[in-house]
Amino acid sequence: MTTTPAPPAPETREGLRLLTACLRRRAGLLGLAVLGGLLYQLSLIAMPWFIERAVDQGIVDDDSGALRTWALAVLVAAVLAALAEMVLGWFSTLSATLEGNRLYAALADRIATADPRALARFGEGDLGMRGTRDIDLVRTWLMGFASFVTGVTGFALMIVAIVRLDPLLAVICLLCVPPLVWLNTYLFPKRFGAANTALSAAHGRRADAVQELLSASAAVRGLGGEDALVARHHARSAKVTEHTLTTARVSADWAALSPFVPALAIGAGLALGGLAVLRGTMSVGGIVAFTSWMSMLVMWIGVLTMRLSQLSQATTASRRLQEILLPGPGEKPQSTERAALPATGDLIARELSVALGGRTVLPATDLHARGGELLAVTGPMASGKTTLLRALARLTLPATGTLTFAGTPLDTARAEEIHQRIGFVPQRPVTLSGTLADNLRLGAGHSDEDLYAALHTAALDTHVRALPEGLDTEVGEGGTTLSGGQLQRLALARALLRRPAVLLLDDVTSAVDTTTEHLVLTRLRTWAGSGTALVWATHRPAVLDAADHVVTLPAAGAPAPTEERVTTGG
Structure with missing residues (x-):
């Protein structure tokens, strides 16, 4: 599959704009996660202070009552920390999952409705990586956002606690800040971002190679071209390995150096604090509290480093997502206000x-599809029949003209509502790996009776009932267990289950015999009744004879299409 060169990727601010929008949409859930995170941080920070009191007042002063009191305080803080961490984790996961699902739907909807010219520069494998790996990276960052915010807050509170303990120890702690800021906001984010951008692009190119290898290998096997496809896959896989190792090296250096700085401070603080204890200017409990807080600092630095690396990955991923979601070169942005x-x-x-x-692939065409009527679209090869159906379904954007449903311009309607009202069955349908029932339901709650009713209309029920496993029969990858005509009728039955107001059929009986075609025609007209409009692109005489109206598309460069009312049939 060849793709046109991609234009420059959206700038970093476009990626950050997407991440900011994700935060705004889930502000309520993230706010609850932050509250849980703050309680978690306060509980953790309080525990060393309670331990300090237990050591100084309970152990050193030999006061068992004080020891029990502060031990109980430590226990309560531990329980609060556990409960608060549950709140943090639950609402963080919930917000990230909801937003990830929204991004999945938005990307799928954009790919389904965008002008093909806007997507021509992306390979199918690359689009798949953007819809899986890139969205997962954004979701992972969003899941860790609340812990990042509360971790920074906890770091600041810990500095205040150490200042209260001993100003000199606070100076040692503050000396960690400049190198940590340099490491975590400049040096490693810059290197990691560049490495991750290259890795994401390599994954996209390798995914394209995999898709080409799977889809084209049979076609080129007889020509001896499979070796070239395999070699291309190996070369792109090697690039993925190379960029993965580069990213891993940067990540490993980052993860090692960031905690190393506060670890040095622990050693220096322990030495100075120990001398202060010997001089009597600091209590034993104080040095225990300092060591505990600095150990927490090492842990927090590790977590914050991970969160910053996730931010870098999410920024790269969101830039790649924006390449799809934002209007392409020359493409008009859609209005945010949508008509019902x-x-x-x-x-x-x-x-x-x-x-x-x-190049004009469909000349200016007029068409009126009425409920309960069958409108046939015909014309010579390459006259634009499929293009017309795709334009009617808003899967291809028209260059000129208007398209309305019930008087409402479709360019002002929400894409999901368009898909609900207008169904489209392509001549070469796509099947999923799974059973016949899986391919029919597509996650909806249709009963087996519903499935068989749709199969009956599509003249496929007799075949399915005769199968040993019936609806549980595996379809096979690419529908290899079904013939071409059976695949077409399976896709037709799938569309019937949605009960659209308009059903667009792209030559769906091209691979069936005339007897089966007659059954499909008769049952479809009965199913449609007076409610559903049928628009059928075809060259088959039986369909043309049964139609109420026929739109004849001219050959390229010929005069405009014509519509005639059919008085025979239908």
Whole structure:
């Protein structure tokens, strides 16, 4: 699969804008996570202070009552820390999962409805990586956002606690800050970001190679071209390995050096604090508290380092997502205000045309699809029949003209509502790995009776009932266990289950015999009744004879399409 060169990626601020929008959408849940995180940090910071009191007042002063009191305080703080961490984890995970699912849906919707010219520069494998790995990186960062905020707050509170303990020890602690800031906000984020950007691009290129290897190997095997595809996959996999190791080296250096700085401070503070204890200017409990707080600092630095690396990864990933989500070069941004679509209505196209690569692939076309009627679209090869159906389904954006459903312009409607009202069955349908039932339901709660009813309309129920495992029969990758005609009718049944107001059919009986075609036609007209409009791109005489109206598309460069009312059939 060849792709056009990609334009420059969106700047870092575009990636940060996406991350900021994610935070705003989940502000309520993240706020609860932050509250849990703050209680967690306060409980942890309080524990060394309680231990200090237990050592000085209970052990050193030989006061068992004080020892029991402060030991109980440590226990209460530990319980609060555990409960608060549960709150932190629950709301962080919930917000990240919800936002990740929203990004999945937004990306899928964008890919389904975008102008193909806007996506032509991306390979299928690369799009898959953006919809999986990149969204997962954003989700992982969002899951750790609350702990990052509360960790920074805990660091500041710990500095205050050490100042209260001994100003000299606080100076030692503060001396850690400049190198930590330099390491964690400049040196390693810059190096890690560059390495991760290269790694993400390498993953996308390798995914393209995998997709090409799987989809094209059968076609080139007889030509001796499979070795070239395998070699390309190996070369791109080697690049992934190279960039993975580079990213891992930067990450390992970052993870090692960041905690090393406060570890040095622990050694220096322990020496100075020990001397202060010997001089009698600091208590034994105080040096225990200092050591505990500095040990926490080492742990927090490790967590903060991980969160900063996740931010770097998420920024790179969000830039890649914005390349898809934002309008491409020359593409008009869609309005944020969306009109609601009625449940039923006529689909009307006026002067609808489509151009790709500066060439008109569909001339200006008028079409009126009414509920309960069958409208056939015909024409010579490459006249634009499939392009017209894709434009009617808003899977291809028209160059000129208007398209309305029940009087509402579709360019003002929400994409999900368009998909609910207008169904599209391609000539070469896509199947999922799984059973027949999985491919029909697509996650919806249809009963087996519903599935068989749809299969009956598609004239496939007899075949499915005859299978040993019925609806539980595995379809196989790419639908290899079904014939071409069976695949078309399976996709038709899947669309029928959604009960759209308009059903667009792209030559769905091209691979079946005339007897089966007659069954499909008869049952479809009964199923549609007076509610659903059928728009059928075809060259089959039986469909044309059964149609209420026929739109004939001209060959490229010929006069405009014509529509005629059919008085025979339908």
